[in-house]
Amino acid sequence: MVRNSSASSSAVGIAFVSVAAVLWGTTGTAQSLGAGGLSPFWVGAAQLAVSSLFLGALLAVSHWRLRGRAGQGGARVQPLLPNPVHLGLRPAWFLLASMGIGGYSIFFYEGVTLTGVAVGTAVAIGSGPIWAGLMQALVLRAPLSALWWAGTLVSVAGGAAMVMARGGATLSWSGLALCLLAGLSYAGYALINKRLVTHMSPRVVNFYVFIGAACMAVPIALVQSGLPQWSLAAVLVVVYLGVVVSGLAHMLFSIGLRSISGPTGVTLSLIEPVAAFVLAVWVVGERQPLQSWLGLLAVLAGLMLVIGAEMRSQRAVMAAQMA
Numbered sequence: 001m002v003r004n005s006s007a008s009s010s011a012v013g014i015a016f017v018s019v020a021a022v023l024w025g026t027t028g029t030a031q032s033l034g035a036g037g038l039s040p041f042w043v044g045a046a047q048l049a050v051s052s053l054f055l056g057a058l059l060a061v062s063h064w065r066l067r068g069r070a071g072q073g074g075a076r077v078q079p080l081l082p083n084p085v086h087l088g089l090r091p092a093w094f095l096l097a098s099m100g101i102g103g104y105s106i107f108f109y110e111g112v113t114l115t116g117v118a119v120g121t122a123v124a125i126g127s128g129p130i131w132a133g134l135m136q137a138l139v140l141r142a143p144l145s146a147l148w149w150a151g152t153l154v155s156v157a158g159g160a161a162m163v164m165a166r167g168g169a170t171l172s173w174s175g176l177a178l179c180l181l182a183g184l185s186y187a188g189y190a191l192i193n194k195r196l197v198t199h200m201s202p203r204v205v206n207f208y209v210f211i212g213a214a215c216m217a218v219p220i221a222l223v224q225s226g227l228p229q230w231s232l233a234a235v236l237v238v239v240y241l242g243v244v245v246s247g248l249a250h251m252l253f254s255i256g257l258r259s260i261s262g263p264t265g266v267t268l269s270l271i272e273p274v275a276a277f278v279l280a281v282w283v284v285g286e287r288q289p290l291q292s293w294l295g296l297l298a299v300l301a302g303l304m305l306v307i308g309a310e311m312r313s314q315r316a317v318m319a320a321q322m323a
Helices: 003-026 028-030 040-073 091-115 115-140 146-164 173-199 202-225 232-257 262-268 273-283 291-322
Strands: none
Touching: 003 115, 003 232, 003 262, 003 273, 003 291, 028 146, 028 232, 028 273, 040 091, 040 202, 040 232, 091 115, 091 173, 115 146, 115 173, 115 232, 115 262, 115 273, 146 262, 146 291, 173 202, 173 232, 173 262, 202 273, 232 262, 273 291
16 A cells, blocks of 8 residues: 555656656757847846746745635635745745756856857756765765666766767867756755645745745846847746746646656756757757767666665655555
8 A cells, every 4th residue: 555655646746747757858949039139148037027926926826726626615725925934944945946947048048159069068968967866865864776877877878878969069068067056056956845745835936946046146137248138039938938948847846746756857957958859859850860869878778776765765765654
C-alpha cells in the first residue's frame, strides 16, 4: 500500500515536471520567430513581467471561484494573498527564490548571446542539476544516491552532446561564467521553491516569486539596455514566453515538486533540449547529425536512472514514516 501510494505520487510529480520541461523546450523556436530586436536583458525582464500578470490573473480567478462556492455554502474563504509568516515561511525565502528565477532569466539570455546558443544552453542547463545535487548534499545535508548521480551525469553529457552538435560556439569566458550563474540560480530557485510549495499553494508562491523577480529584472534591463524597441512580433513572442514558458510551465513545475525532490526536478529539466530537438526535426525540418541522436539516447537513458532513483527514494521515505 505504501509502495503503491509513493510510486503514484512520484509518477504524478515527474509527469508535471516533464510537461513543464517540454514547454521550456519551445523557447528557442519561439524566440526565432521575432524577439531578435530586443536585448537579452529585456527578453528576460519582459518575460518575467508578463508571467507575473498571468499568475496574478490566475490567482484572482481561482479566488473568485472559491468565494462563489463558499458564498453558497456559508464557508469562510482564505485571503487572496495569505501572509507567508503566518504559515511559518520566512520572507527571505521568497526573496532568494525571486533572485534565483530573475538571475536565471538575465544570466541565461545574456550568456547565450556571448557564447552562442549551443555552448550557453549546454552550460546553463547542464550545470543546473549538478549545482542542485551539490547544494542538496552540502547545504541541506541530504546527499543523493549514486544511482541519481550516475543518471544525472549521463543525462548532462547527452544534453551537452545534443546542443553542441548544432555548432555556433564562441569562446567567451564571461559568457560561460554567466551561464554557470544561470544554472546555479535555477538550482537555488528549485530547492527553495520545493520548500515553499510544501506549505503554500503553488499559485500564491509563484505569484510572489515572479513579482519579486520582475521588480529586480526590469530596472536592470533599463540600466543595461535603455528603453526597449518593440515590434508586434517581439510583443507576441514575449507574451508567449511569459504566459506559457514562465507562467504555466513554472506552475506545473511547482506542483510536481510537491512529490519529488528539488534536484530531481532540476535534472528532469534536461527534457528541454529533447523537446527542442523534436521541434527542430518535426516542425522546422532540420536534419540532425548522429551526435545529436546519440545525445538524445543518453539523455533518455540517464533520466530513466534518475526517475528510478527518485521513486526508490520516495518509497524509502514513506516506509520510514510508516514504521
